[in-house]
Amino acid sequence: MQSKTEMARRISQGVFLIDDNSIALLNMNRRFCSFLTNKITLCAFLSCVATWGSPAWGTPAVSGNGFAPIPVYSIYPPRQHGDTADDALASGRVVAGRYAMAAHASKPWRIAYLFPHIKDPYWIGCSYGVISEAKRLGVSVDIFPAEGYNDLVGQLRQMDEAIAAKYDAIVISPISLTANNPSIAKARALGIPVLELANDSTSDDLTIKVTTSLKSMGLDATHWVIGDARQRGLKSVNIALLPGPADAGWVKGEVEGSRQAALSAPIPIHILDIKYGDSDRIEQSQLAAQLLAQYGKKLDYIIGCTGCAPAARLPMQEAGLSGKIRIVSYDLTREIAGLIRAKEIYASADTKGVSQARVVTDAAVNFLEKRGQAVPHTILIKLGMVDQHNLASYPFDTSIAPEGYVPVFSYRPAAMISAVAAKE
16 A cells, blocks of 8 residues: 555645555546636536436446557658648558557656646546556556646646656647647657657657547548438538637647548538637537527538537527537547437547557557667557447447546556655
């Protein structure tokens, strides 16, 4: 068990901690508590929790023994200066394959993870992927969420703190496509490898990117809309987009993909408006209400991010347009899967957040252990697509946290806990 001194230290830092001999300490990360104290956001959060807990489908299988090999595209040079993951996909040497789980680490490497926030089920799922892999691999991890996509300053400060703490590796989900680049360069100059998870950037100083084709998120979601519209007999389609914060790399990909799909569609597809904003549920509800006030019955579909798509439901109900406008999501969470089952959201692309978190954790350990020869610049997880037709058979354990999962922010292997206790 943890010593009282160690337990008190971790509680004072305000993070969840689990080890091989103890259960999770139910103490919130300070930033998480800060966001929960906002009464408006708290209402939205509790609404999410109610959906996460509802058994909308079979509970995903959870295995303590690891995961099945994950379908990926590994991308090697040549690559362009300042490229995105989708740029690398277009210019690099692409090798399709399956990413097998890494072997147990030889030592408890310390890895820091910088998330943009922990306000929605997507990042809860990434937390699950990180913690479950850390436990399997025997490495020490800390997850530091910023307060949202408006908190770039906070994430940059966390990066400085992680560098100062001399972590063996840092995994960042950058808030900005470009503004995180100098801090990534600083870490690399000091000999700390930096890997990227989910959110993209144009940094040339990353050791490995682990994400998906962000443009394909937009392509796949919009292609589903086009197919559904044709089945409904629509001769043309009006769409509005709620993609998320304008400066985030994944948002750029979503929008580019939707535009590309619209241009090549067999029927006229009109993107009437794109409203950008933080993925906070309240802000997105307000943006959805603005869309409906401006376009109303002209709209056929709204496509939104994981925090955006669910937020459009209440404004649509209040406007009496739930039967007219269909909501599609750019990405999957447990909440969205439940809403697909309830036919409140019709379909979702799936970037497989849990799989991304597992792969980036394995990639970090493999790099620190100096395993393998050629290291890919980018690893893209293959996307999925979920709707009513495949909901019952979909492999949710590759994408979302299991039902009832409580977010955990730190993990220490038993050997590390024992070593700290011995020094005391």
